[in-house]
Amino acid sequence: MRCGDFRQSYAEDMALFDSPLPRVLLTGLLVFLLVLPQFATTYWLDVLNRIFIAIIGAMGLNVVTGFTGLISLGTAAFLAVGGYATAAMAGKAGLPFVVVIPLSGLITAAVGLVFGIPSLRLKGLYLAVATLAAHYMVEFTVTHWEHMTGGVNGISIPAAQFAGIELKDDRGIYYLVFPVMVGLLFFTKNLFRTKVGKAFVAIRDQDISAEVMGVDVFRYKLLAFAVSSFLIGVAGSLLAYQGRIISPENFPITLAIDYLGMIIIGGLGSVLGSIFGAIFITLLPEILRLATDALGNHWPGLMVIVAPIKTGVFGLVVILFLIFEPDGMAARWHHIKTYWKLYPFSY
Amino acid sequence: MEFFLQLVLNGIVVGSIYSLVGLGFVVIYKSTSVLNFAQGEFLVLGAYVCLTLTVQHQVPFFWSFLITLVFSALLGILTERLILRPMIGEPVISLIMVTLGLSSLLKAIIQGIWGTDLRPFPDIFPAEPVQIGPLPVSQGYLISLVSVTILLIIFTLFFKFTRSGVAMRATAFSQQVSLSMGISVKRIFALAWSIAAVVSAIGGVLLAGIRGGLDGAMSFFGLKVIPVVILGGLDSIAGAIVGGPIMGILENLAGGYLDPLVGGGAKEVAPFFILVLILSIKPYGLFGKVKIERV
Secondary structure (H helix, E strand, O other): OOOOOOOOOOHHOOOOOOOHHHHHHHHHHHHHOOOOOOOOOOHHHHHHHHHHHHHHHHHHHHHHHHHOOOOOOOOOHHHHHHHHHHHHHHHHHHOOOOHHHHHHHHHHHHHHHHHHHHHHHHHHHOHHHHHHHHHHHHHHHHHHHHHHHHHHHHHEEOOEEEEEEEEEHHHHHHHHHHHHHHHHHHHHHHHOOHHHHHHHHHHHHHHHHHOOOOOOOHHHHHHHHHHHHHHHHHHHHHHHHHHHHEOHHHHHEEEEEEEHHHHHHHHHHOHHHHHHHHHHHHHHHHHHHHHHHHOOOHHHHHHHHHHHHHHHHHHHHHHHHHOOOOOOHHHHHHHHHHHHHOOOOOO | OOOHHHHHHHHHHHHHHHHHHHHHHHHHHHHHOOOOOOHHHHHHHHHHHHHHHHHOOOOOOOHHHHHHHHHHHHHHHHHHHHHHHHHHOOHHHHHHHHHHHHHHHHHHHHHHEEEEEOOEOOOOOOOEEEEOOOOOEHHHHHHHHHHHHHHHHHHHHHHHHHHHHHHHHHHHOOOOHHHHHOOOOHHHHHHHHHHHHHHHHHHHHHHHHOOEOOHHHHHHHHHHHHHHHHHOOOOOHHHHHHHHHHHHHHHHHHHHHHHHOOOOOHHHHHHHHHHHHHHHHOOOOOOOOOOOEOO
């Protein structure tokens, strides 16, 4: 029986899996998710696709907010940049998705830097303010730059093509989104085992100490913001391929707040937390909708207030998590795991 | 020329309300170092309470306005007690995110009670315009401008001369020192939140009175105050007072002269362009303490 952690080398300390069991379970989960589309209904495939995209976006936000300690309110704006970049490259230039998706991420990172450079020189909350400005400036641009973005009417995106097959139904999109998500999860998880990732965490914990240790704070803050914008841009690109039509109203400021909610509820500074949070926030409206559908027969008035209920539950959950479990669901998960690991001798 | 003057005047009036709401923002930031993203909801909630009392319960406007102020003060104290107090000692990030959660919660409450439709606001201002020089100016503008000016003077005197005001400034300077001098920091925090809620509610009522209508979208005003306080300096009350009219004038000029060129929306986005400019040139604002550390 295993009892607690006993690590004898740095390699053990750095290992992604501390025992063979998680590796087996994770492989099992991946295989399960790979064959799932053969059985799942279109509705659930659509929900899963949205969860996967949300995971990528939440992970991106977590890189800058959870790991580096800088609040960003620009998630919706950067999703929009990624989405519209995809619309331009896939639609107008007709490029294949293998090129479009990473390029969308890079373009978003570049746009992010425009707002990151003035605000990241300053300590404190200035990134939150600058990204808030970014949100409204991007919104203004996509609404008014009509021949590129289609203005308020939106713009449509051609289906992604893979080996001559059009990925336009939910199953096709699933096989586009899922590998990208797994790859990026792997990338982010590993990022925090490298020098760069550890520098991010050092800046979050104590920026002066980090600087003394030789971390170039401004450079690494910019890098964190760029990586974050890249991931969010990729998520935006996938959103465009999934929705096939995007318009400015797909990217309201509440979306940015939803993403912040995901990482708070899931767990700041945790890749696993981004996954939990994305699942929770994406499922919340679905569950509320199912509940109101079921109860709507008895209380017809319920249907009218379903939108405020969603917002209210969201706000309440965020507040309660911040007060009672600031480390989010990932910390809960960890507690439960350690409890059972040492059962019945846990304390 | 007349068009220009009209824009400037509109800017000053809206800007004075910016100053008032910005004052609440700065008071919270100064004493608790929290950026309050729920300011806009405080504003809308106050206006709705006043509207409901006046229209549905037929309370005379003066009394419903007073009740609104009491309600807002309680709301501020309650917010501090239930939500911010348990968060003391948490990193600033969590403190800010909790205000985002609060904003969603209040938004939901507002939407649940009053819906999303635009409601006509009672005519609290006489409709007859007054002639000032070449311009016809609505009395609502003048009354709003005058009352905001009086309020700002009162608050300035409050911070300068009263015991509580000085205690608030001391707390903003250093919480530990003020604690050791016998100031109850908890009470100061509660006071800061109730001041913020009260000034927002006044701003909300004035704004709804000027617009003649009220809906949830007015909470956007709370976000537009952020460029104002950054321009004036996040920790400067004088900055909020001066920054408001400047931003109001700039955004109205942008709206008046740029909207025909870009096809609308310039007024809403102009403050945010200015915000990014300020951050790159003079990030501590006009009157903020120059203690920003660069990295």
